[in-house]
Amino acid sequence: MIHTIRKHSKWLLWIIAGLTIFSFVFFMGTIGTGPSRNAGGGGVNTNMIGGEIYGNKVSEDLYDRVKNDVDLDYLFSNGQWPYESAETAQRMQQSIYVRMMLVEKAKQLGVHVTDEQAETVAANFLHSPPLQRVFGLREDQSVPFNAFVGQVLTPRGLSADDFENFVRDDLAIEQLQSLYGLTGGLLTPQEATNEYVRENQEFSAQIVFFSASNYLNRISITPAEIGEYYTNYMADYRLPDRVQVSYVLFSGSNYLAEAQSEIGTSNLEMEVTNAFQRYGMQATPDAKTTNEAMADIRQILLRQQGLKDAATQADNFAQSVFSMEPASPRNLAIAAHQKGLRVETPAPFGADYGPAEFVAPAAFTRTAFSLTPDAPISEPVPTPNGVYLLALETNLPSEIPPLEEIRGRVTQDLRERLAALTAQRVGTNFAHQLTLQMATGKSFAAVGFADGFEPLVLSPFSLATQDVPELGSHATVNQLKEVAVSTSPGTASGFIQTDDGGFVLFVQSRLPIDQEKMATEMPRFVAELREQRSQQAFNDWVQHEASRQLRNTPIAREAGAR
Numbered sequence: 001m002i003h004t005i006r007k008h009s010k011w012l013l014w015i016i017a018g019l020t021i022f023s024f025v026f027f028m029g030t031i032g033t034g035p036s037r038n039a040g041g042g043g044v045n046t047n048m049i050g051g052e053i054y055g056n057k058v059s060e061d062l063y064d065r066v067k068n069d070v071d072l073d074y075l076f077s078n079g080q081w082p083y084e085s086a087e088t089a090q091r092m093q094q095s096i097y098v099r100m101m102l103v104e105k106a107k108q109l110g111v112h113v114t115d116e117q118a119e120t121v122a123a124n125f126l127h128s129p130p131l132q133r134v135f136g137l138r139e140d141q142s143v144p145f146n147a148f149v150g151q152v153l154t155p156r157g158l159s160a161d162d163f164e165n166f167v168r169d170d171l172a173i174e175q176l177q178s179l180y181g182l183t184g185g186l187l188t189p190q191e192a193t194n195e196y197v198r199e200n201q202e203f204s205a206q207i208v209f210f211s212a213s214n215y216l217n218r219i220s221i222t223p224a225e226i227g228e229y230y231t232n233y234m235a236d237y238r239l240p241d242r243v244q245v246s247y248v249l250f251s252g253s254n255y256l257a258e259a260q261s262e263i264g265t266s267n268l269e270m271e272v273t274n275a276f277q278r279y280g281m282q283a284t285p286d287a288k289t290t291n292e293a294m295a296d297i298r299q300i301l302l303r304q305q306g307l308k309d310a311a312t313q314a315d316n317f318a319q320s321v322f323s324m325e326p327a328s329p330r331n332l333a334i335a336a337h338q339k340g341l342r343v344e345t346p347a348p349f350g351a352d353y354g355p356a357e358f359v360a361p362a363a364f365t366r367t368a369f370s371l372t373p374d375a376p377i378s379e380p381v382p383t384p385n386g387v388y389l390l391a392l393e394t395n396l397p398s399e400i401p402p403l404e405e406i407r408g409r410v411t412q413d414l415r416e417r418l419a420a421l422t423a424q425r426v427g428t429n430f431a432h433q434l435t436l437q438m439a440t441g442k443s444f445a446a447v448g449f450a451d452g453f454e455p456l457v458l459s460p461f462s463l464a465t466q467d468v469p470e471l472g473s474h475a476t477v478n479q480l481k482e483v484a485v486s487t488s489p490g491t492a493s494g495f496i497q498t499d500d501g502g503f504v505l506f507v508q509s510r511l512p513i514d515q516e517k518m519a520t521e522m523p524r525f526v527a528e529l530r531e532q533r534s535q536q537a538f539n540d541w542v543q544h545e546a547s548r549q550l551r552n553t554p555i556a557r558e559a560g561a562r
Contacts, residue, residue, distance in 0.1 A: 420500075
């Protein structure tokens with residue numbers, strides 16, 4: 001029992017250590033507790049090692065090296081390590097094998113990376129925005145190499161050599177991309193002009209929406225229709241596997257007054273001043289003045305101390321819970337009652353959406369689904385707002401609720417479906433009559449007003465436009481673009497079905513290109529277009545190579561099995 005109790009104190013070490021770095025506690029809370037190469041959750045899956053690539057057998061050493069590459073690539077892109085869940089495992093394995101193929105191809109071609117190139121790129125990675133944000137650095141600052149190794153790589157079970165391998169592999173792959181993407185970058189001036197016009201020439205258009213919400217009050221349904229709809233769409237109402245837990249939260253905000261007293265006013269002000277001198281306005285980017293930044297830093301330091309105090313209290317509480325025998329989920333409530341702590345029991349929830357009563361941190365939901373009858377109480381779960389201790393109440397298998405339990409939901413779904421069908425029928429009839437009326441010389445607007453519909457004049461838009469405010473929630477910008485491109489100027493589209501009902505679009509004209517604007521933007525546009533085409537050419541080559549070189553590997557066999 002001594003071992004059982006003491007193992008629940010280990011989690012406390014990293015959270016207290018993480019508090020020593022300004023804002024790093026949140027980073028460590030995300031990446032510091034994930035599975036590592038040497039941990040049970042993130043070790044090499046030997047079932048996924050095998051096959052040949054370019055005639056060379058896939059070894060565990062190569063697999064392990066490239067897996068580290070993929071993890072580091074994710075880190076520098078997202079500022080955190082990947083969470084290796086069942087949902088992401090397949091995608092990660094595919095990334096590992098594709099990267100192995102590229103590394104082997106570079107070796108086959110004799111691609112050479114110099115020390116100078118590696119040093120330059122390594123410095124760029126340590127200057128990457130995700131790491132800067134994690135360490136609270138300014139844009140002109142880089143993460144110190146020793147700090148990166150000691151505080152990021154080592155807790156993950158990685159070393160400086162692993163980082164160097166990643167950098168060299170990345171450079172080698174970059175050279176492959178330059179080689180096999182070369183043809184995609186070939187672009188004539190006329191091609192560039194044509195592509196610019198295609199993407200940036202604006203449409204002048206009007207639109208009529210047919211929204212399902214406009215027809216809801218016209219829908220009348222009977223109990224028999226509700227029953228038939230439920231029977232036909234029962235699968236849509238299936239509930240996923242769910243779990244119900246009870247929990248005690250040690251909120252960091254409850255310890256702020258205590259944190260103020262522990263730090264002391266003079267010490268707190270000194271720490272605030274030191275932090276601001278070190279990080280400047282980048283410490284709290286939302287602050288607009290020095291005073292605001294200092295106030296924000298003060299609150300962050302207090303919250304960090306509050307989280308540390310919450311962690312200590314949660315650990316002490318966990319010791320008392322795990323000392324109770326026999327192990328039972330009721331022990332959480334018993335211990336909480338003895339100490340005057342509040343126990344919450346949200347309704348059962350699924351893994352995809354978490355509790356309905358509050359926005360739960362991802363770690364809360366993951367932990368809830370990891371509990372079992374044999375291990376019904378969690379270790380303390382640290383999150384940015386506090387520390388949770390969870391107990392399993394029950395696991396509920398997937399099921400379809402009987403109609404009487406969800407009659408209101410089924411009724412509303414049927415009403416909305418019938419309203420959408422009504423909107424689509426009205427819109428289809430309008431589109432048909434519109435064609436006939438416009439053929440006689442009537443305008444789009446005149447036909448719309450005559451039929452009781454008010455056409456909206458849209459803001460000019462092009463294929464490069466990201467937002468058309470008049471659309472609202474009636475349709476997406478991409479839907480609008482697709483219809484506009486396929487509709488000749490001076491004509492109207494047919495009825496276009498959407499989730500909201502649908503619309504009919506009238507393209508008045510294509511507006512002239514702003515020649516001065518095009519001349520200004522063309523150099524950047526050409527550079528981006530060449531880069532896109534080079535990337536596409538390289539991706540096409542990778543896909544072609546993967547279809548040949550990875551066909552005898554575990555990922556190909558898994559894909560075939562599915």
